[in-house]
Amino acid sequence: MTTHLHIDWTSCDGRGLCTELLPGVLDRDDWGYPLARGKSGRERTDVPLRDADREAAHEAVRLCPKLALSLWDGEKPEPGRRRPGQ
Amino acid sequence: MSYANDTYPQVPLHAAKEGKGQEPRLLAAGPDAGWGQHLDTFGPWDPRSAETGLLEQLTEAGLTGRGGAAFETWRKATAAAGSGRKGMFTARPVVIANGAEGEPLSFKDRTLLAHAPHLVIDGLAALSAALGGASMYVYAPAAGLPRVEQAVGERPRSKRIRMVQAPETFISGESSAVVNMIANGNAVPTDQRRRLSESGLNGRPTLVVNVETLAQVALIARFGAPWFRQAGTATDPGTRLVSVSGPAPARDVVLEVPGGAQLPAVLREAGMDPAALSAVLVGGYHGRWVRPAGHALSPVGPPDRTARPGAGVIHALDLQACGIQATARIVSYLADQSARQCGPCMFGLPAMASVLNRIAGGEINHRLAAELDRLGKLVSGRGACRHPEGTTGLVSSALEVFAADFRAHLLGYCTGPGGAAA
Numbered sequence A: 001m002t003t004h005l006h007i008d009w010t011s012c013d014g015r016g017l018c019t020e021l022l023p024g025v026l027d028r029d030d031w032g033y034p035l036a037r038g039k040s041g042r043e044r045t046d047v048p049l050r051d052a053d054r055e056a057a058h059e060a061v062r063l064c065p066k067l068a069l070s071l072w073d074g075e076k077p078e079p080g081r082r083r084p085g086q
Numbered sequence B: 001m002s003y004a005n006d007t008y009p010q011v012p013l014h015a016a017k018e019g020k021g022q023e024p025r026l027l028a029a030g031p032d033a034g035w036g037q038h039l040d041t042f043g044p045w046d047p048r049s050a051e052t053g054l055l056e057q058l059t060e061a062g063l064t065g066r067g068g069a070a071f072e073t074w075r076k077a078t079a080a081a082g083s084g085r086k087g088m089f090t091a092r093p094v095v096i097a098n099g100a101e102g103e104p105l106s107f108k109d110r111t112l113l114a115h116a117p118h119l120v121i122d123g124l125a126a127l128s129a130a131l132g133g134a135s136m137y138v139y140a141p142a143a144g145l146p147r148v149e150q151a152v153g154e155r156p157r158s159k160r161i162r163m164v165q166a167p168e169t170f171i172s173g174e175s176s177a178v179v180n181m182i183a184n185g186n187a188v189p190t191d192q193r194r195r196l197s198e199s200g201l202n203g204r205p206t207l208v209v210n211v212e213t214l215a216q217v218a219l220i221a222r223f224g225a226p227w228f229r230q231a232g233t234a235t236d237p238g239t240r241l242v243s244v245s246g247p248a249p250a251r252d253v254v255l256e257v258p259g260g261a262q263l264p265a266v267l268r269e270a271g272m273d274p275a276a277l278s279a280v281l282v283g284g285y286h287g288r289w290v291r292p293a294g295h296a297l298s299p300v301g302p303p304d305r306t307a308r309p310g311a312g313v314i315h316a317l318d319l320q321a322c323g324i325q326a327t328a329r330i331v332s333y334l335a336d337q338s339a340r341q342c343g344p345c346m347f348g349l350p351a352m353a354s355v356l357n358r359i360a361g362g363e364i365n366h367r368l369a370a371e372l373d374r375l376g377k378l379v380s381g382r383g384a385c386r387h388p389e390g391t392t393g394l395v396s397s398a399l400e401v402f403a404a405d406f407r408a409h410l411l412g413y414c415t416g417p418g419g420a421a422a
């Protein structure tokens, strides 16, 4: 079981508070939105966390002004399950 | 090519040719098939027979979704069935027939709904029965609903089916957008931490199934998995409908082709000469460009020899057309169709479209190709739905297939009409 930080892109406004609290996990993209470092694909929406980052991640979830962040435990979401036109 | 999607062109039904090609299954009842023709062609069938054993049949058949994602139908259905039974309170599941066909180059679903609505309704009733009497919905654009309503009226004993109108947007058929439209009247994707099969419409286990997939379910419920597997290949069993379009004089046509069909054969069946084409867009605007030779249509297989059919769109480009300009137009459309909810999609897709249009327009700047690549990598995986990575996939296939044209453009000439030779 891995803890994942989930980013709800429909809520996030990209001011970047989370990237300040989790500098090792999240970078900022061209427009200020959080960008998971060293991850690709859907792991940039459900970001697997190292144990060392869990506490700071809890803090980010609590402080995100748009309530766009959440944590969940479990394995990777199944690939290929979200696609327009499905 | 027009992006206006408010009219339903009369697409000619593919007439079966003797001894050649796939014999029609889904459209076997002929044009405008009513209840009588439907029964004459496929035989009588009682939805209650699907109460047991249907999910096993679907597993054995290996049917995959025909709406784009090619997800295994039995897996989706079993997940929804399992969630419905879990816990103290059993929530009645929901099955939604998804006829939203937002892909501008797709017309097979509206063709199917117009000519074989009863097969779609049978499939919907079958899955509803298999899920213990799930609520039924049909979600389709305004032009498609009256025919379905009429068909429901023709049937002697039909359980209640609710009709919901799908808006004509690219994203309206995405599964969470479908549920959002039915629940809230807003056809945009929602953030999904829990799967729709666990918690969808009003928190009920929800199955969103493409209308062609449902028609295939109806055939499997009647004739069984071994029959279904008589067409296609072991890894891509059964048939699929494809919407084929290309340069004049080829006409837009819906074909039913076996799984694993060879692309050149499909193009020829649609009246085109593969040698007179430069590239083919397979899978729609979230699909990829491939060369007309050497690819089979299949959701599985090595990318150098297979192209994923997605929602069944096949669009051919003639030798004179500029692939970069064609891609730039598509990406501009996709950027415009972003639901503008997710930052990376809202800003990243227009940025990609702008770079691509600069290249297409002849700007001489070596850094543009690298910038396009960088933006694609930046946006993918970062949205509530797969619109960003779908767009990125199309662009990277263009960079690959039209590599020579990109080099030419960035050196100041276009190999398309009026440009240097290809």
Ligand code: SF4
Pocket: A007, A011, A012, A013, A014, A015, A016, A017, A018, A019, A032, A033, A034, A063, A064, A065, A066, A067, A068, A069
């Ligand atoms: S703190 Fe919240 S709203 Fe701000 S950038 Fe991070 S996720 Fe987005």
Ligand code: SF4
Pocket: A009, B171, B188, B189, B190, B337, B338, B339, B340, B341, B342, B343, B345, B346, B382, B383, B384, B385, B386, B387, B388
């Ligand atoms: S990724 Fe784009 S198209 Fe998909 S929900 Fe977000 S903004 Fe809309």
